[in-house]
Amino acid sequence: MITRRRLIQSAAALAAVRPEFLRAQEVERTILKLQRRTLEVNGKAASVYAIRQPNGQEGLSMEFGAPFNVRVVNELNEPSLIHWHGLTPPSQQDGVPGLSGPAIPAGATADYNFPQTFGGTYWMHSHYGLQEQQLLTAPLIIRYPKKYREFQEVVVMLSDFSFTSPQEIYASLTKNRNQKAAGGDAGKDMNMEMPMGHDHMMMDHDEAHESIKDQGHAMSMEHSGMDMGEGGDAHSMADLNDVAYDAFLANNRTLADPEVIAVEKGGRILMRLINGATMSNFHVNLGESEGVLVAVDGQEILPVRSRSFPIATGQRLDILLDLPAQTVASPIFFQLEGDRKRTGVVLAPPGATIERYPETASGIAPALTMELEGRLQAAWPLASRSADRRYKLDLTGDMASYIWSINNIVWNESTPPFSIARGERVELELTNKTMMAHPMHLHGHRFQVVEIDGRRFSGAVRDTIHIPPGKRAVVAFDADNPGHWAFHCHLAYHMHAGMFATFRYS
Numbered sequence: 001m002i003t004r005r006r007l008i009q010s011a012a013a014l015a016a017v018r019p020e021f022l023r024a025q026e027v028e029r030t031i032l033k034l035q036r037r038t039l040e041v042n043g044k045a046a047s048v049y050a051i052r053q054p055n056g057q058e059g060l061s062m063e064f065g066a067p068f069n070v071r072v073v074n075e076l077n078e079p080s081l082i083h084w085h086g087l088t089p090p091s092q093q094d095g096v097p098g099l100s101g102p103a104i105p106a107g108a109t110a111d112y113n114f115p116q117t118f119g120g121t122y123w124m125h126s127h128y129g130l131q132e133q134q135l136l137t138a139p140l141i142i143r144y145p146k147k148y149r150e151f152q153e154v155v156v157m158l159s160d161f162s163f164t165s166p167q168e169i170y171a172s173l174t175k176n177r178n179q180k181a182a183g184g185d186a187g188k189d190m191n192m193e194m195p196m197g198h199d200h201m202m203m204d205h206d207e208a209h210e211s212i213k214d215q216g217h218a219m220s221m222e223h224s225g226m227d228m229g230e231g232g233d234a235h236s237m238a239d240l241n242d243v244a245y246d247a248f249l250a251n252n253r254t255l256a257d258p259e260v261i262a263v264e265k266g267g268r269i270l271m272r273l274i275n276g277a278t279m280s281n282f283h284v285n286l287g288e289s290e291g292v293l294v295a296v297d298g299q300e301i302l303p304v305r306s307r308s309f310p311i312a313t314g315q316r317l318d319i320l321l322d323l324p325a326q327t328v329a330s331p332i333f334f335q336l337e338g339d340r341k342r343t344g345v346v347l348a349p350p351g352a353t354i355e356r357y358p359e360t361a362s363g364i365a366p367a368l369t370m371e372l373e374g375r376l377q378a379a380w381p382l383a384s385r386s387a388d389r390r391y392k393l394d395l396t397g398d399m400a401s402y403i404w405s406i407n408n409i410v411w412n413e414s415t416p417p418f419s420i421a422r423g424e425r426v427e428l429e430l431t432n433k434t435m436m437a438h439p440m441h442l443h444g445h446r447f448q449v450v451e452i453d454g455r456r457f458s459g460a461v462r463d464t465i466h467i468p469p470g471k472r473a474v475v476a477f478d479a480d481n482p483g484h485w486a487f488h489c490h491l492a493y494h495m496h497a498g499m500f501a502t503f504r505y506s
Helices: 004-016 019-026 166-173 175-182 492-496
Strands: 030-041 044-052 060-063 068-074 082-085 109-114 120-126 137-143 152-161 187-193 199-203 247-250 260-262 268-275 282-285 291-296 299-306 308-311 316-322 330-336 342-348 389-398 403-406 425-432 438-442 447-452 464-467 472-478 483-489 500-505
Touching: 030 060, 044 137, 120 268, 120 316, 137 152, 137 268, 152 330, 152 342, 166 175, 166 492, 247 330, 308 316, 425 464, 464 472, 483 492
Parallel strands: 030 068, 060 137, 152 268, 247 342, 260 342, 389 425
Antiparallel strands: 030 044, 068 109, 082 120, 120 137, 152 247, 187 199, 268 316, 282 308, 282 330, 291 299, 291 316, 330 342, 389 403, 425 472, 438 464, 438 483, 447 472, 483 500
16 A cells, blocks of 8 residues: 555655656657668669668767667568677677577567767677678767767768678688588588577687686687787788678768768868778778878777878778868778778769769778877776786687687687676787788777787777787776677678687676
8 A cells, every 4th residue: 555655755766866867768769670772883783781760861870868779670581680889788788699689580679778878980780690791780870969069970881892692702711611621620610500690610629718817828829821920010911801892882882973972161070980891991091181080989089180091890980171162072082901992972062073083093002000000099098007807819710711710719609708807907918810900899898909019008999909910909998897798800701700709797
């Protein structure tokens, strides 16, 4: 029975609830639909995916402070699951099949609701199978209401595209692997179901992961295909670009028919760049305009000025641009590393002449390096403290057999997670022992780059770091979001071939 006394107590308790909590309950839910669409590329129609709101807007833009309140409706005829790349949701809402929870069946829905801890440029993509390759990706922008209000926002998402199915591409890349396995090599096709919803290779191993804290040592790579001292540089020997793509897209269009974005003469632009490509790294060429890089992976840095910036798969850049006062178009190009191929968008004020821009540059772009990474400084670094736990993680594997791994362990569902404890400062020492670069992405946390090739510094805070062949970097993060979290190469075919690991704590 509800007494008058209890009613008064309940009313007082309700009055004590924070207004922002009450507002959070009233926030309208955003609907995101996973759909098929037809995209014309080089004059030919292709069936690809999309993540769209009912009004047709791709992805999601929201203001910082509002809760992330989303319903995903799977209108595909197959399961899927969306990862919120760069955000720090509860583990069960992170969007990795088998780790976060089951995939969303065809025709079903899933709800997501969690508070935001920071704003910036992020993105969303499928973590199920190889759907990301077929453009099941979209921007995810969280704006600070009072920041850059005088700038026009321009969002550009980069993609790599092939008319060949991702399953055929993966089969072609891995065709030599079963031959090696038949000859008694370490890789064995065990048809294990992975959290990415895809069959993978499994490599046996005799010992679980051990941390340096406990004086354990990670397994060494015996067949990496390279032998370099710590801090060595293998750019001249590196393998680039596993896949020969049919096109490279900026906002779903090639440079033969680029998106022309209306701007003002002398306007100020905040360009949010998202490399949503599956396997491709790019150089951003701003032409005659000097840009100011103010954030990477959604996190603010001390400003860096340049006309060119590198962007690896999975990474984001926020660049401020002051456009010319004349009535001229400003093309922004994105050139594939190790190649002449490029894509782009055009910023054009009214009356500007739009030229036809060739899809190939005059020269070959170099491989991405860590030169810029070594100069970046976080505007808001992690609190200064010593590491409680440190793991040595070698990036291992080789292109010939297409077996990719961490510490020579090709991940499978029985691979034990790395153990950490809540509240610890964790450092990961990443050494690339292979002939290919690897953009390594940590789910559910932000990390800070604190060392490159033995030089300690207060680098950028981010969620994806590009490690070229032979290079070594140390990143630090705070274990402040309990759960089961993925850490993997963001080159999708490398991840599916086994360069994947997990961290788990409660």
